[in-house]
Each structure stands twice: as structure tokens, then as C-alpha cells.
Amino acid sequence: MNKIGNSIWVKTLWQISVILAIGAGIGLISNSLRPDSLQLIGDWSAESRITATTGEHLIISLSEAEKLFTEDAAIFIDARSNEDFRNGHIAGAKSLPWQDVDRLFMKVTEDISPDMTIITYCDGKTCKLSHDLALFLLDIGFKHVRVLVNGWTVWQESDLPVERR
Amino acid sequence: MKKMSWNCHRILFLFSRLILGCVFIYACFDKILHPAEFSKAVYNYQILPDVFINLTAIVLPWLELVLGVIFIIGIWMPGAVVMSNLLLTMFTGALLFNLARGLDISCGCFSTSAMESSTNIWTVLQHGAFLALAVYLLYIIYFSRNCDALRQNT
Numbered sequence: 001m002n003k004i005g006n007s008i009w010v011k012t013l014w015q016i017s018v019i020l021a022i023g024a025g026i027g028l029i030s031n032s033l034r035p036d037s038l039q040l041i042g043d044w045s046a047e048s049r050i051t052a053t054t055g056e057h058l059i060i061s062l063s064e065a066e067k068l069f070t071e072d073a074a075i076f077i078d079a080r081s082n083e084d085f086r087n088g089h090i091a092g093a094k095s096l097p098w099q100d101v102d103r104l105f106m107k108v109t110e111d112i113s114p115d116m117t118i119i120t121y122c123d124g125k126t127c128k129l130s131h132d133l134a135l136f137l138l139d140i141g142f143k144h145v146r147v148l149v150n151g152w153t154v155w156q157e158s159d160l161p162v163e164r165r
Numbered sequence: 166m167k168k169m170s171w172n173c174h175r176i177l178f179l180f181s182r183l184i185l186g187c188v189f190i191y192a193c194f195d196k197i198l199h200p201a202e203f204s205k206a207v208y209n210y211q212i213l214p215d216v217f218i219n220l221t222a223i224v225l226p227w228l229e230l231v232l233g234v235i236f237i238i239g240i241w242m243p244g245a246v247v248m249s250n251l252l253l254t255m256f257t258g259a260l261l262f263n264l265a266r267g268l269d270i271s272c273g274c275f276s277t278s279a280m281e282s283s284t285n286i287w288t289v290l291q292h293g294a295f296l297a298l299a300v301y302l303l304y305i306i307y308f309s310r311n312c313d314a315l316r317q318n319t
Binding site: 008011012013014015016018019020022023024026027028030031034036037038039040041042043044045125126 | 197200201204208209211215216218219220222223224225226227228229230231232235241243244245247248270306307
């Protein structure tokens with residue numbers, strides 16, 4: 001019985017090793033052969049993820065965003081849902097939920113000059129809404145669009161002005 | 166009675182391994198075709214350190230394919246069953262973890278498309294069902310005293 005017990009564990013271990021080796025081997029070889037191969041260690045920093053289609057970096061730091069806010073030199077646009085916006089947002093920000101962008105963008109952006117700096121934000125380090133909205137705004141002709149990563153959280157953490165309505 | 170039970174187990178064993186085989190093969194296709202999109206899905210889980218994200222996106226789909234083929238052919242079952250239990254436990258745990266902390270991300274389980282619906286309790290239950298099949302296979306191979314013949318064939 002013990003012998004049988006031992007043999008099945010030995011069998012399991014070598015089978016797992018072989019399965020892992022085959023999977024990893026084929027994966028690595030096929031990746032190296034394909035034209036769109038991935039780097040084995042990718043750059044997942046916010047700077048590399050959030051770029052315009054031209055490759056230009058779109059991220060704005062909190063200190064820059066705060067400076068533009070105090071100088072009243074930028075429009076903040078909240079890409080989160082209406083409900084999240086009502087629960088709290090950066091003071092003076094406009095709401096343009098990404099899921100309703102086609103329906104609402106004309107109304108929200110009608111009084112914004114194409115040369116004005118726009119800062120989009122959402123919440124969470126991996127939130128894509130602000131990036132998607134920034135790309136959309138660039139696409140429809142706004143020239144200076146930036147993304148404040150994890151905007152709602154970092155803004156609150158710095159005790160900067162917020163509104164709740 | 167024993168014979169009935171044995172036949173019943175034989176059918177259930179076959180059914181479970183074929184279902185799991187098909188699930189793993191179906192799950193790997195889109196990920197193999199679109200590794201960059203799959204790496205974003207892995208990143209969105211916010212569980213792995215950045216250095217492991219691409220490596221996971223490169224290797225995991227092929228591992229699923231190898232496991233799927235092994236389940237369908239019916240060889241190397243002890244190793245494949247342990248691996249599938251580990252993988253499905255990790256997948257279900259990751260889904261539950263992100264659901265609990267309210268992260269609204271697409272599953273990336275069967276499709277790399279961002280349009281795939283967000284993770285919800287049904288996604289977790291679906292993975293729980295696959296895990297139940299894998300646990301059943303584990304029980305038959307390692308713990309059932311009446312299924313020596315099945316074990317010998319693996």
C-alpha cells in the first residue's frame with residue numbers, strides 16, 4: 001500500500017514537471033517566433049500604459065494638476081458614473097461618464113475651447129475610463145488633454161477641494 | 166452494488182475529464198491568439214507583481230492547452246488533475262478576491278475582449294463548478310479505494 005502510495009506521488013511529480021516544461025517551452029518558443037511577441041518582463045508603469053495614439057505620454061502629476069486647478073487654467077472632467085460623481089468629485093469638475101460619452105459629449109464640451117487644458121480622471125490605479133475619455137477628447141479635436149491617474153483618490157488624500165452633490 | 170458504483174464512477178470520471186479538457190482548450194484559444202490583450206487582463210487583476218504579468222500571459226494559455234489535450238487523451242492523469250486543481254483554485258480565488266474588493270474588471274477567462282462582461286457571482290460559480298469536477302477527479306485518483314482499475318489506467 002505504501003509502495004503504491006509512494007509511486008503515485010512520484011508519478012504525479014514527474015508528470016507535473018513534464019506538463020509545466022511542455023507548456024512553458026511551447027509558450028516561450030511561440031512567443032519568440034511571433035511578430036507581435038511580448039517582452040518577458042513588461043513595463044506596466046502608468047507612464048507606459050497611458051499614452052496617446054501618437055505615443056505621447058498623457059499623465060499629469062498631482063502637483064501639476066493642483067497648480068492648474070488653483071490658477072483656474074484647466075477643466076477637470078470626471079469619467080466615472082453619474083452616481084459616483086454625485087457622491088463626490090473634484091470641485092468644479094464636469095461629469096462625462098465614459099459609458100454615456102456618445103450621448104453627452106456635445107453638451108458637456110460645448111463651452112470648452114479646443115485649446116483649453118482638460119484633465120480627465122476616474123478612480124483606481126488601473127481605471128481605464130479616464131484614459132479612454134482622454135483619447136476620445138483628443139480624437140474629436142481637443143489639443144491639450146491629460147490624465148490624472150487614480151485622480152479621485154489622490155485628490156482626496158491631498159485634502160484638495162471637492163464637492164458632493 | 167459495488168459493480169454499479171464502479172460503472173457509475175467510470176462514466177463520471179470520463180465525463181469530468183472530457184468536460185475539463187474541453188473547457189481548458191476553449192479557454193486557451195483567444196489568449197494564445199491575443200497575448201497582449203491577455204496580459205492586460207492579467208494586469209487588471211492587480212494580484213501578480215509586474216515582472217510576472219507577461220510571463221504568465223505567455224505561458225498560462227499554452228499550459229491550459231496542454232492540460233486540455235491531456236484530459237481528452239486521458240494520459241498523465243495524476244499530474245494533470247493536481248495541476249488543474251491548483252489552477253482552478255487560483256482562478257476561483259482571484260475572482261473571489263477581486264469581487265470582494267469591488268474591482269470591476271472583465272474576467273479574461275474565455276475571451277481577452279474588453280467587451281466581455283465584468284466578473285460577477287456567476288463567473289465565480291462557473292469556476293466553482295469546474296473546480297468541483299477537478300476535485301472529483303482528484304478524489305478518484307488519490308483517495309477512492311474502489312477505483313484501482315481507473316487509477317491503473319492513468
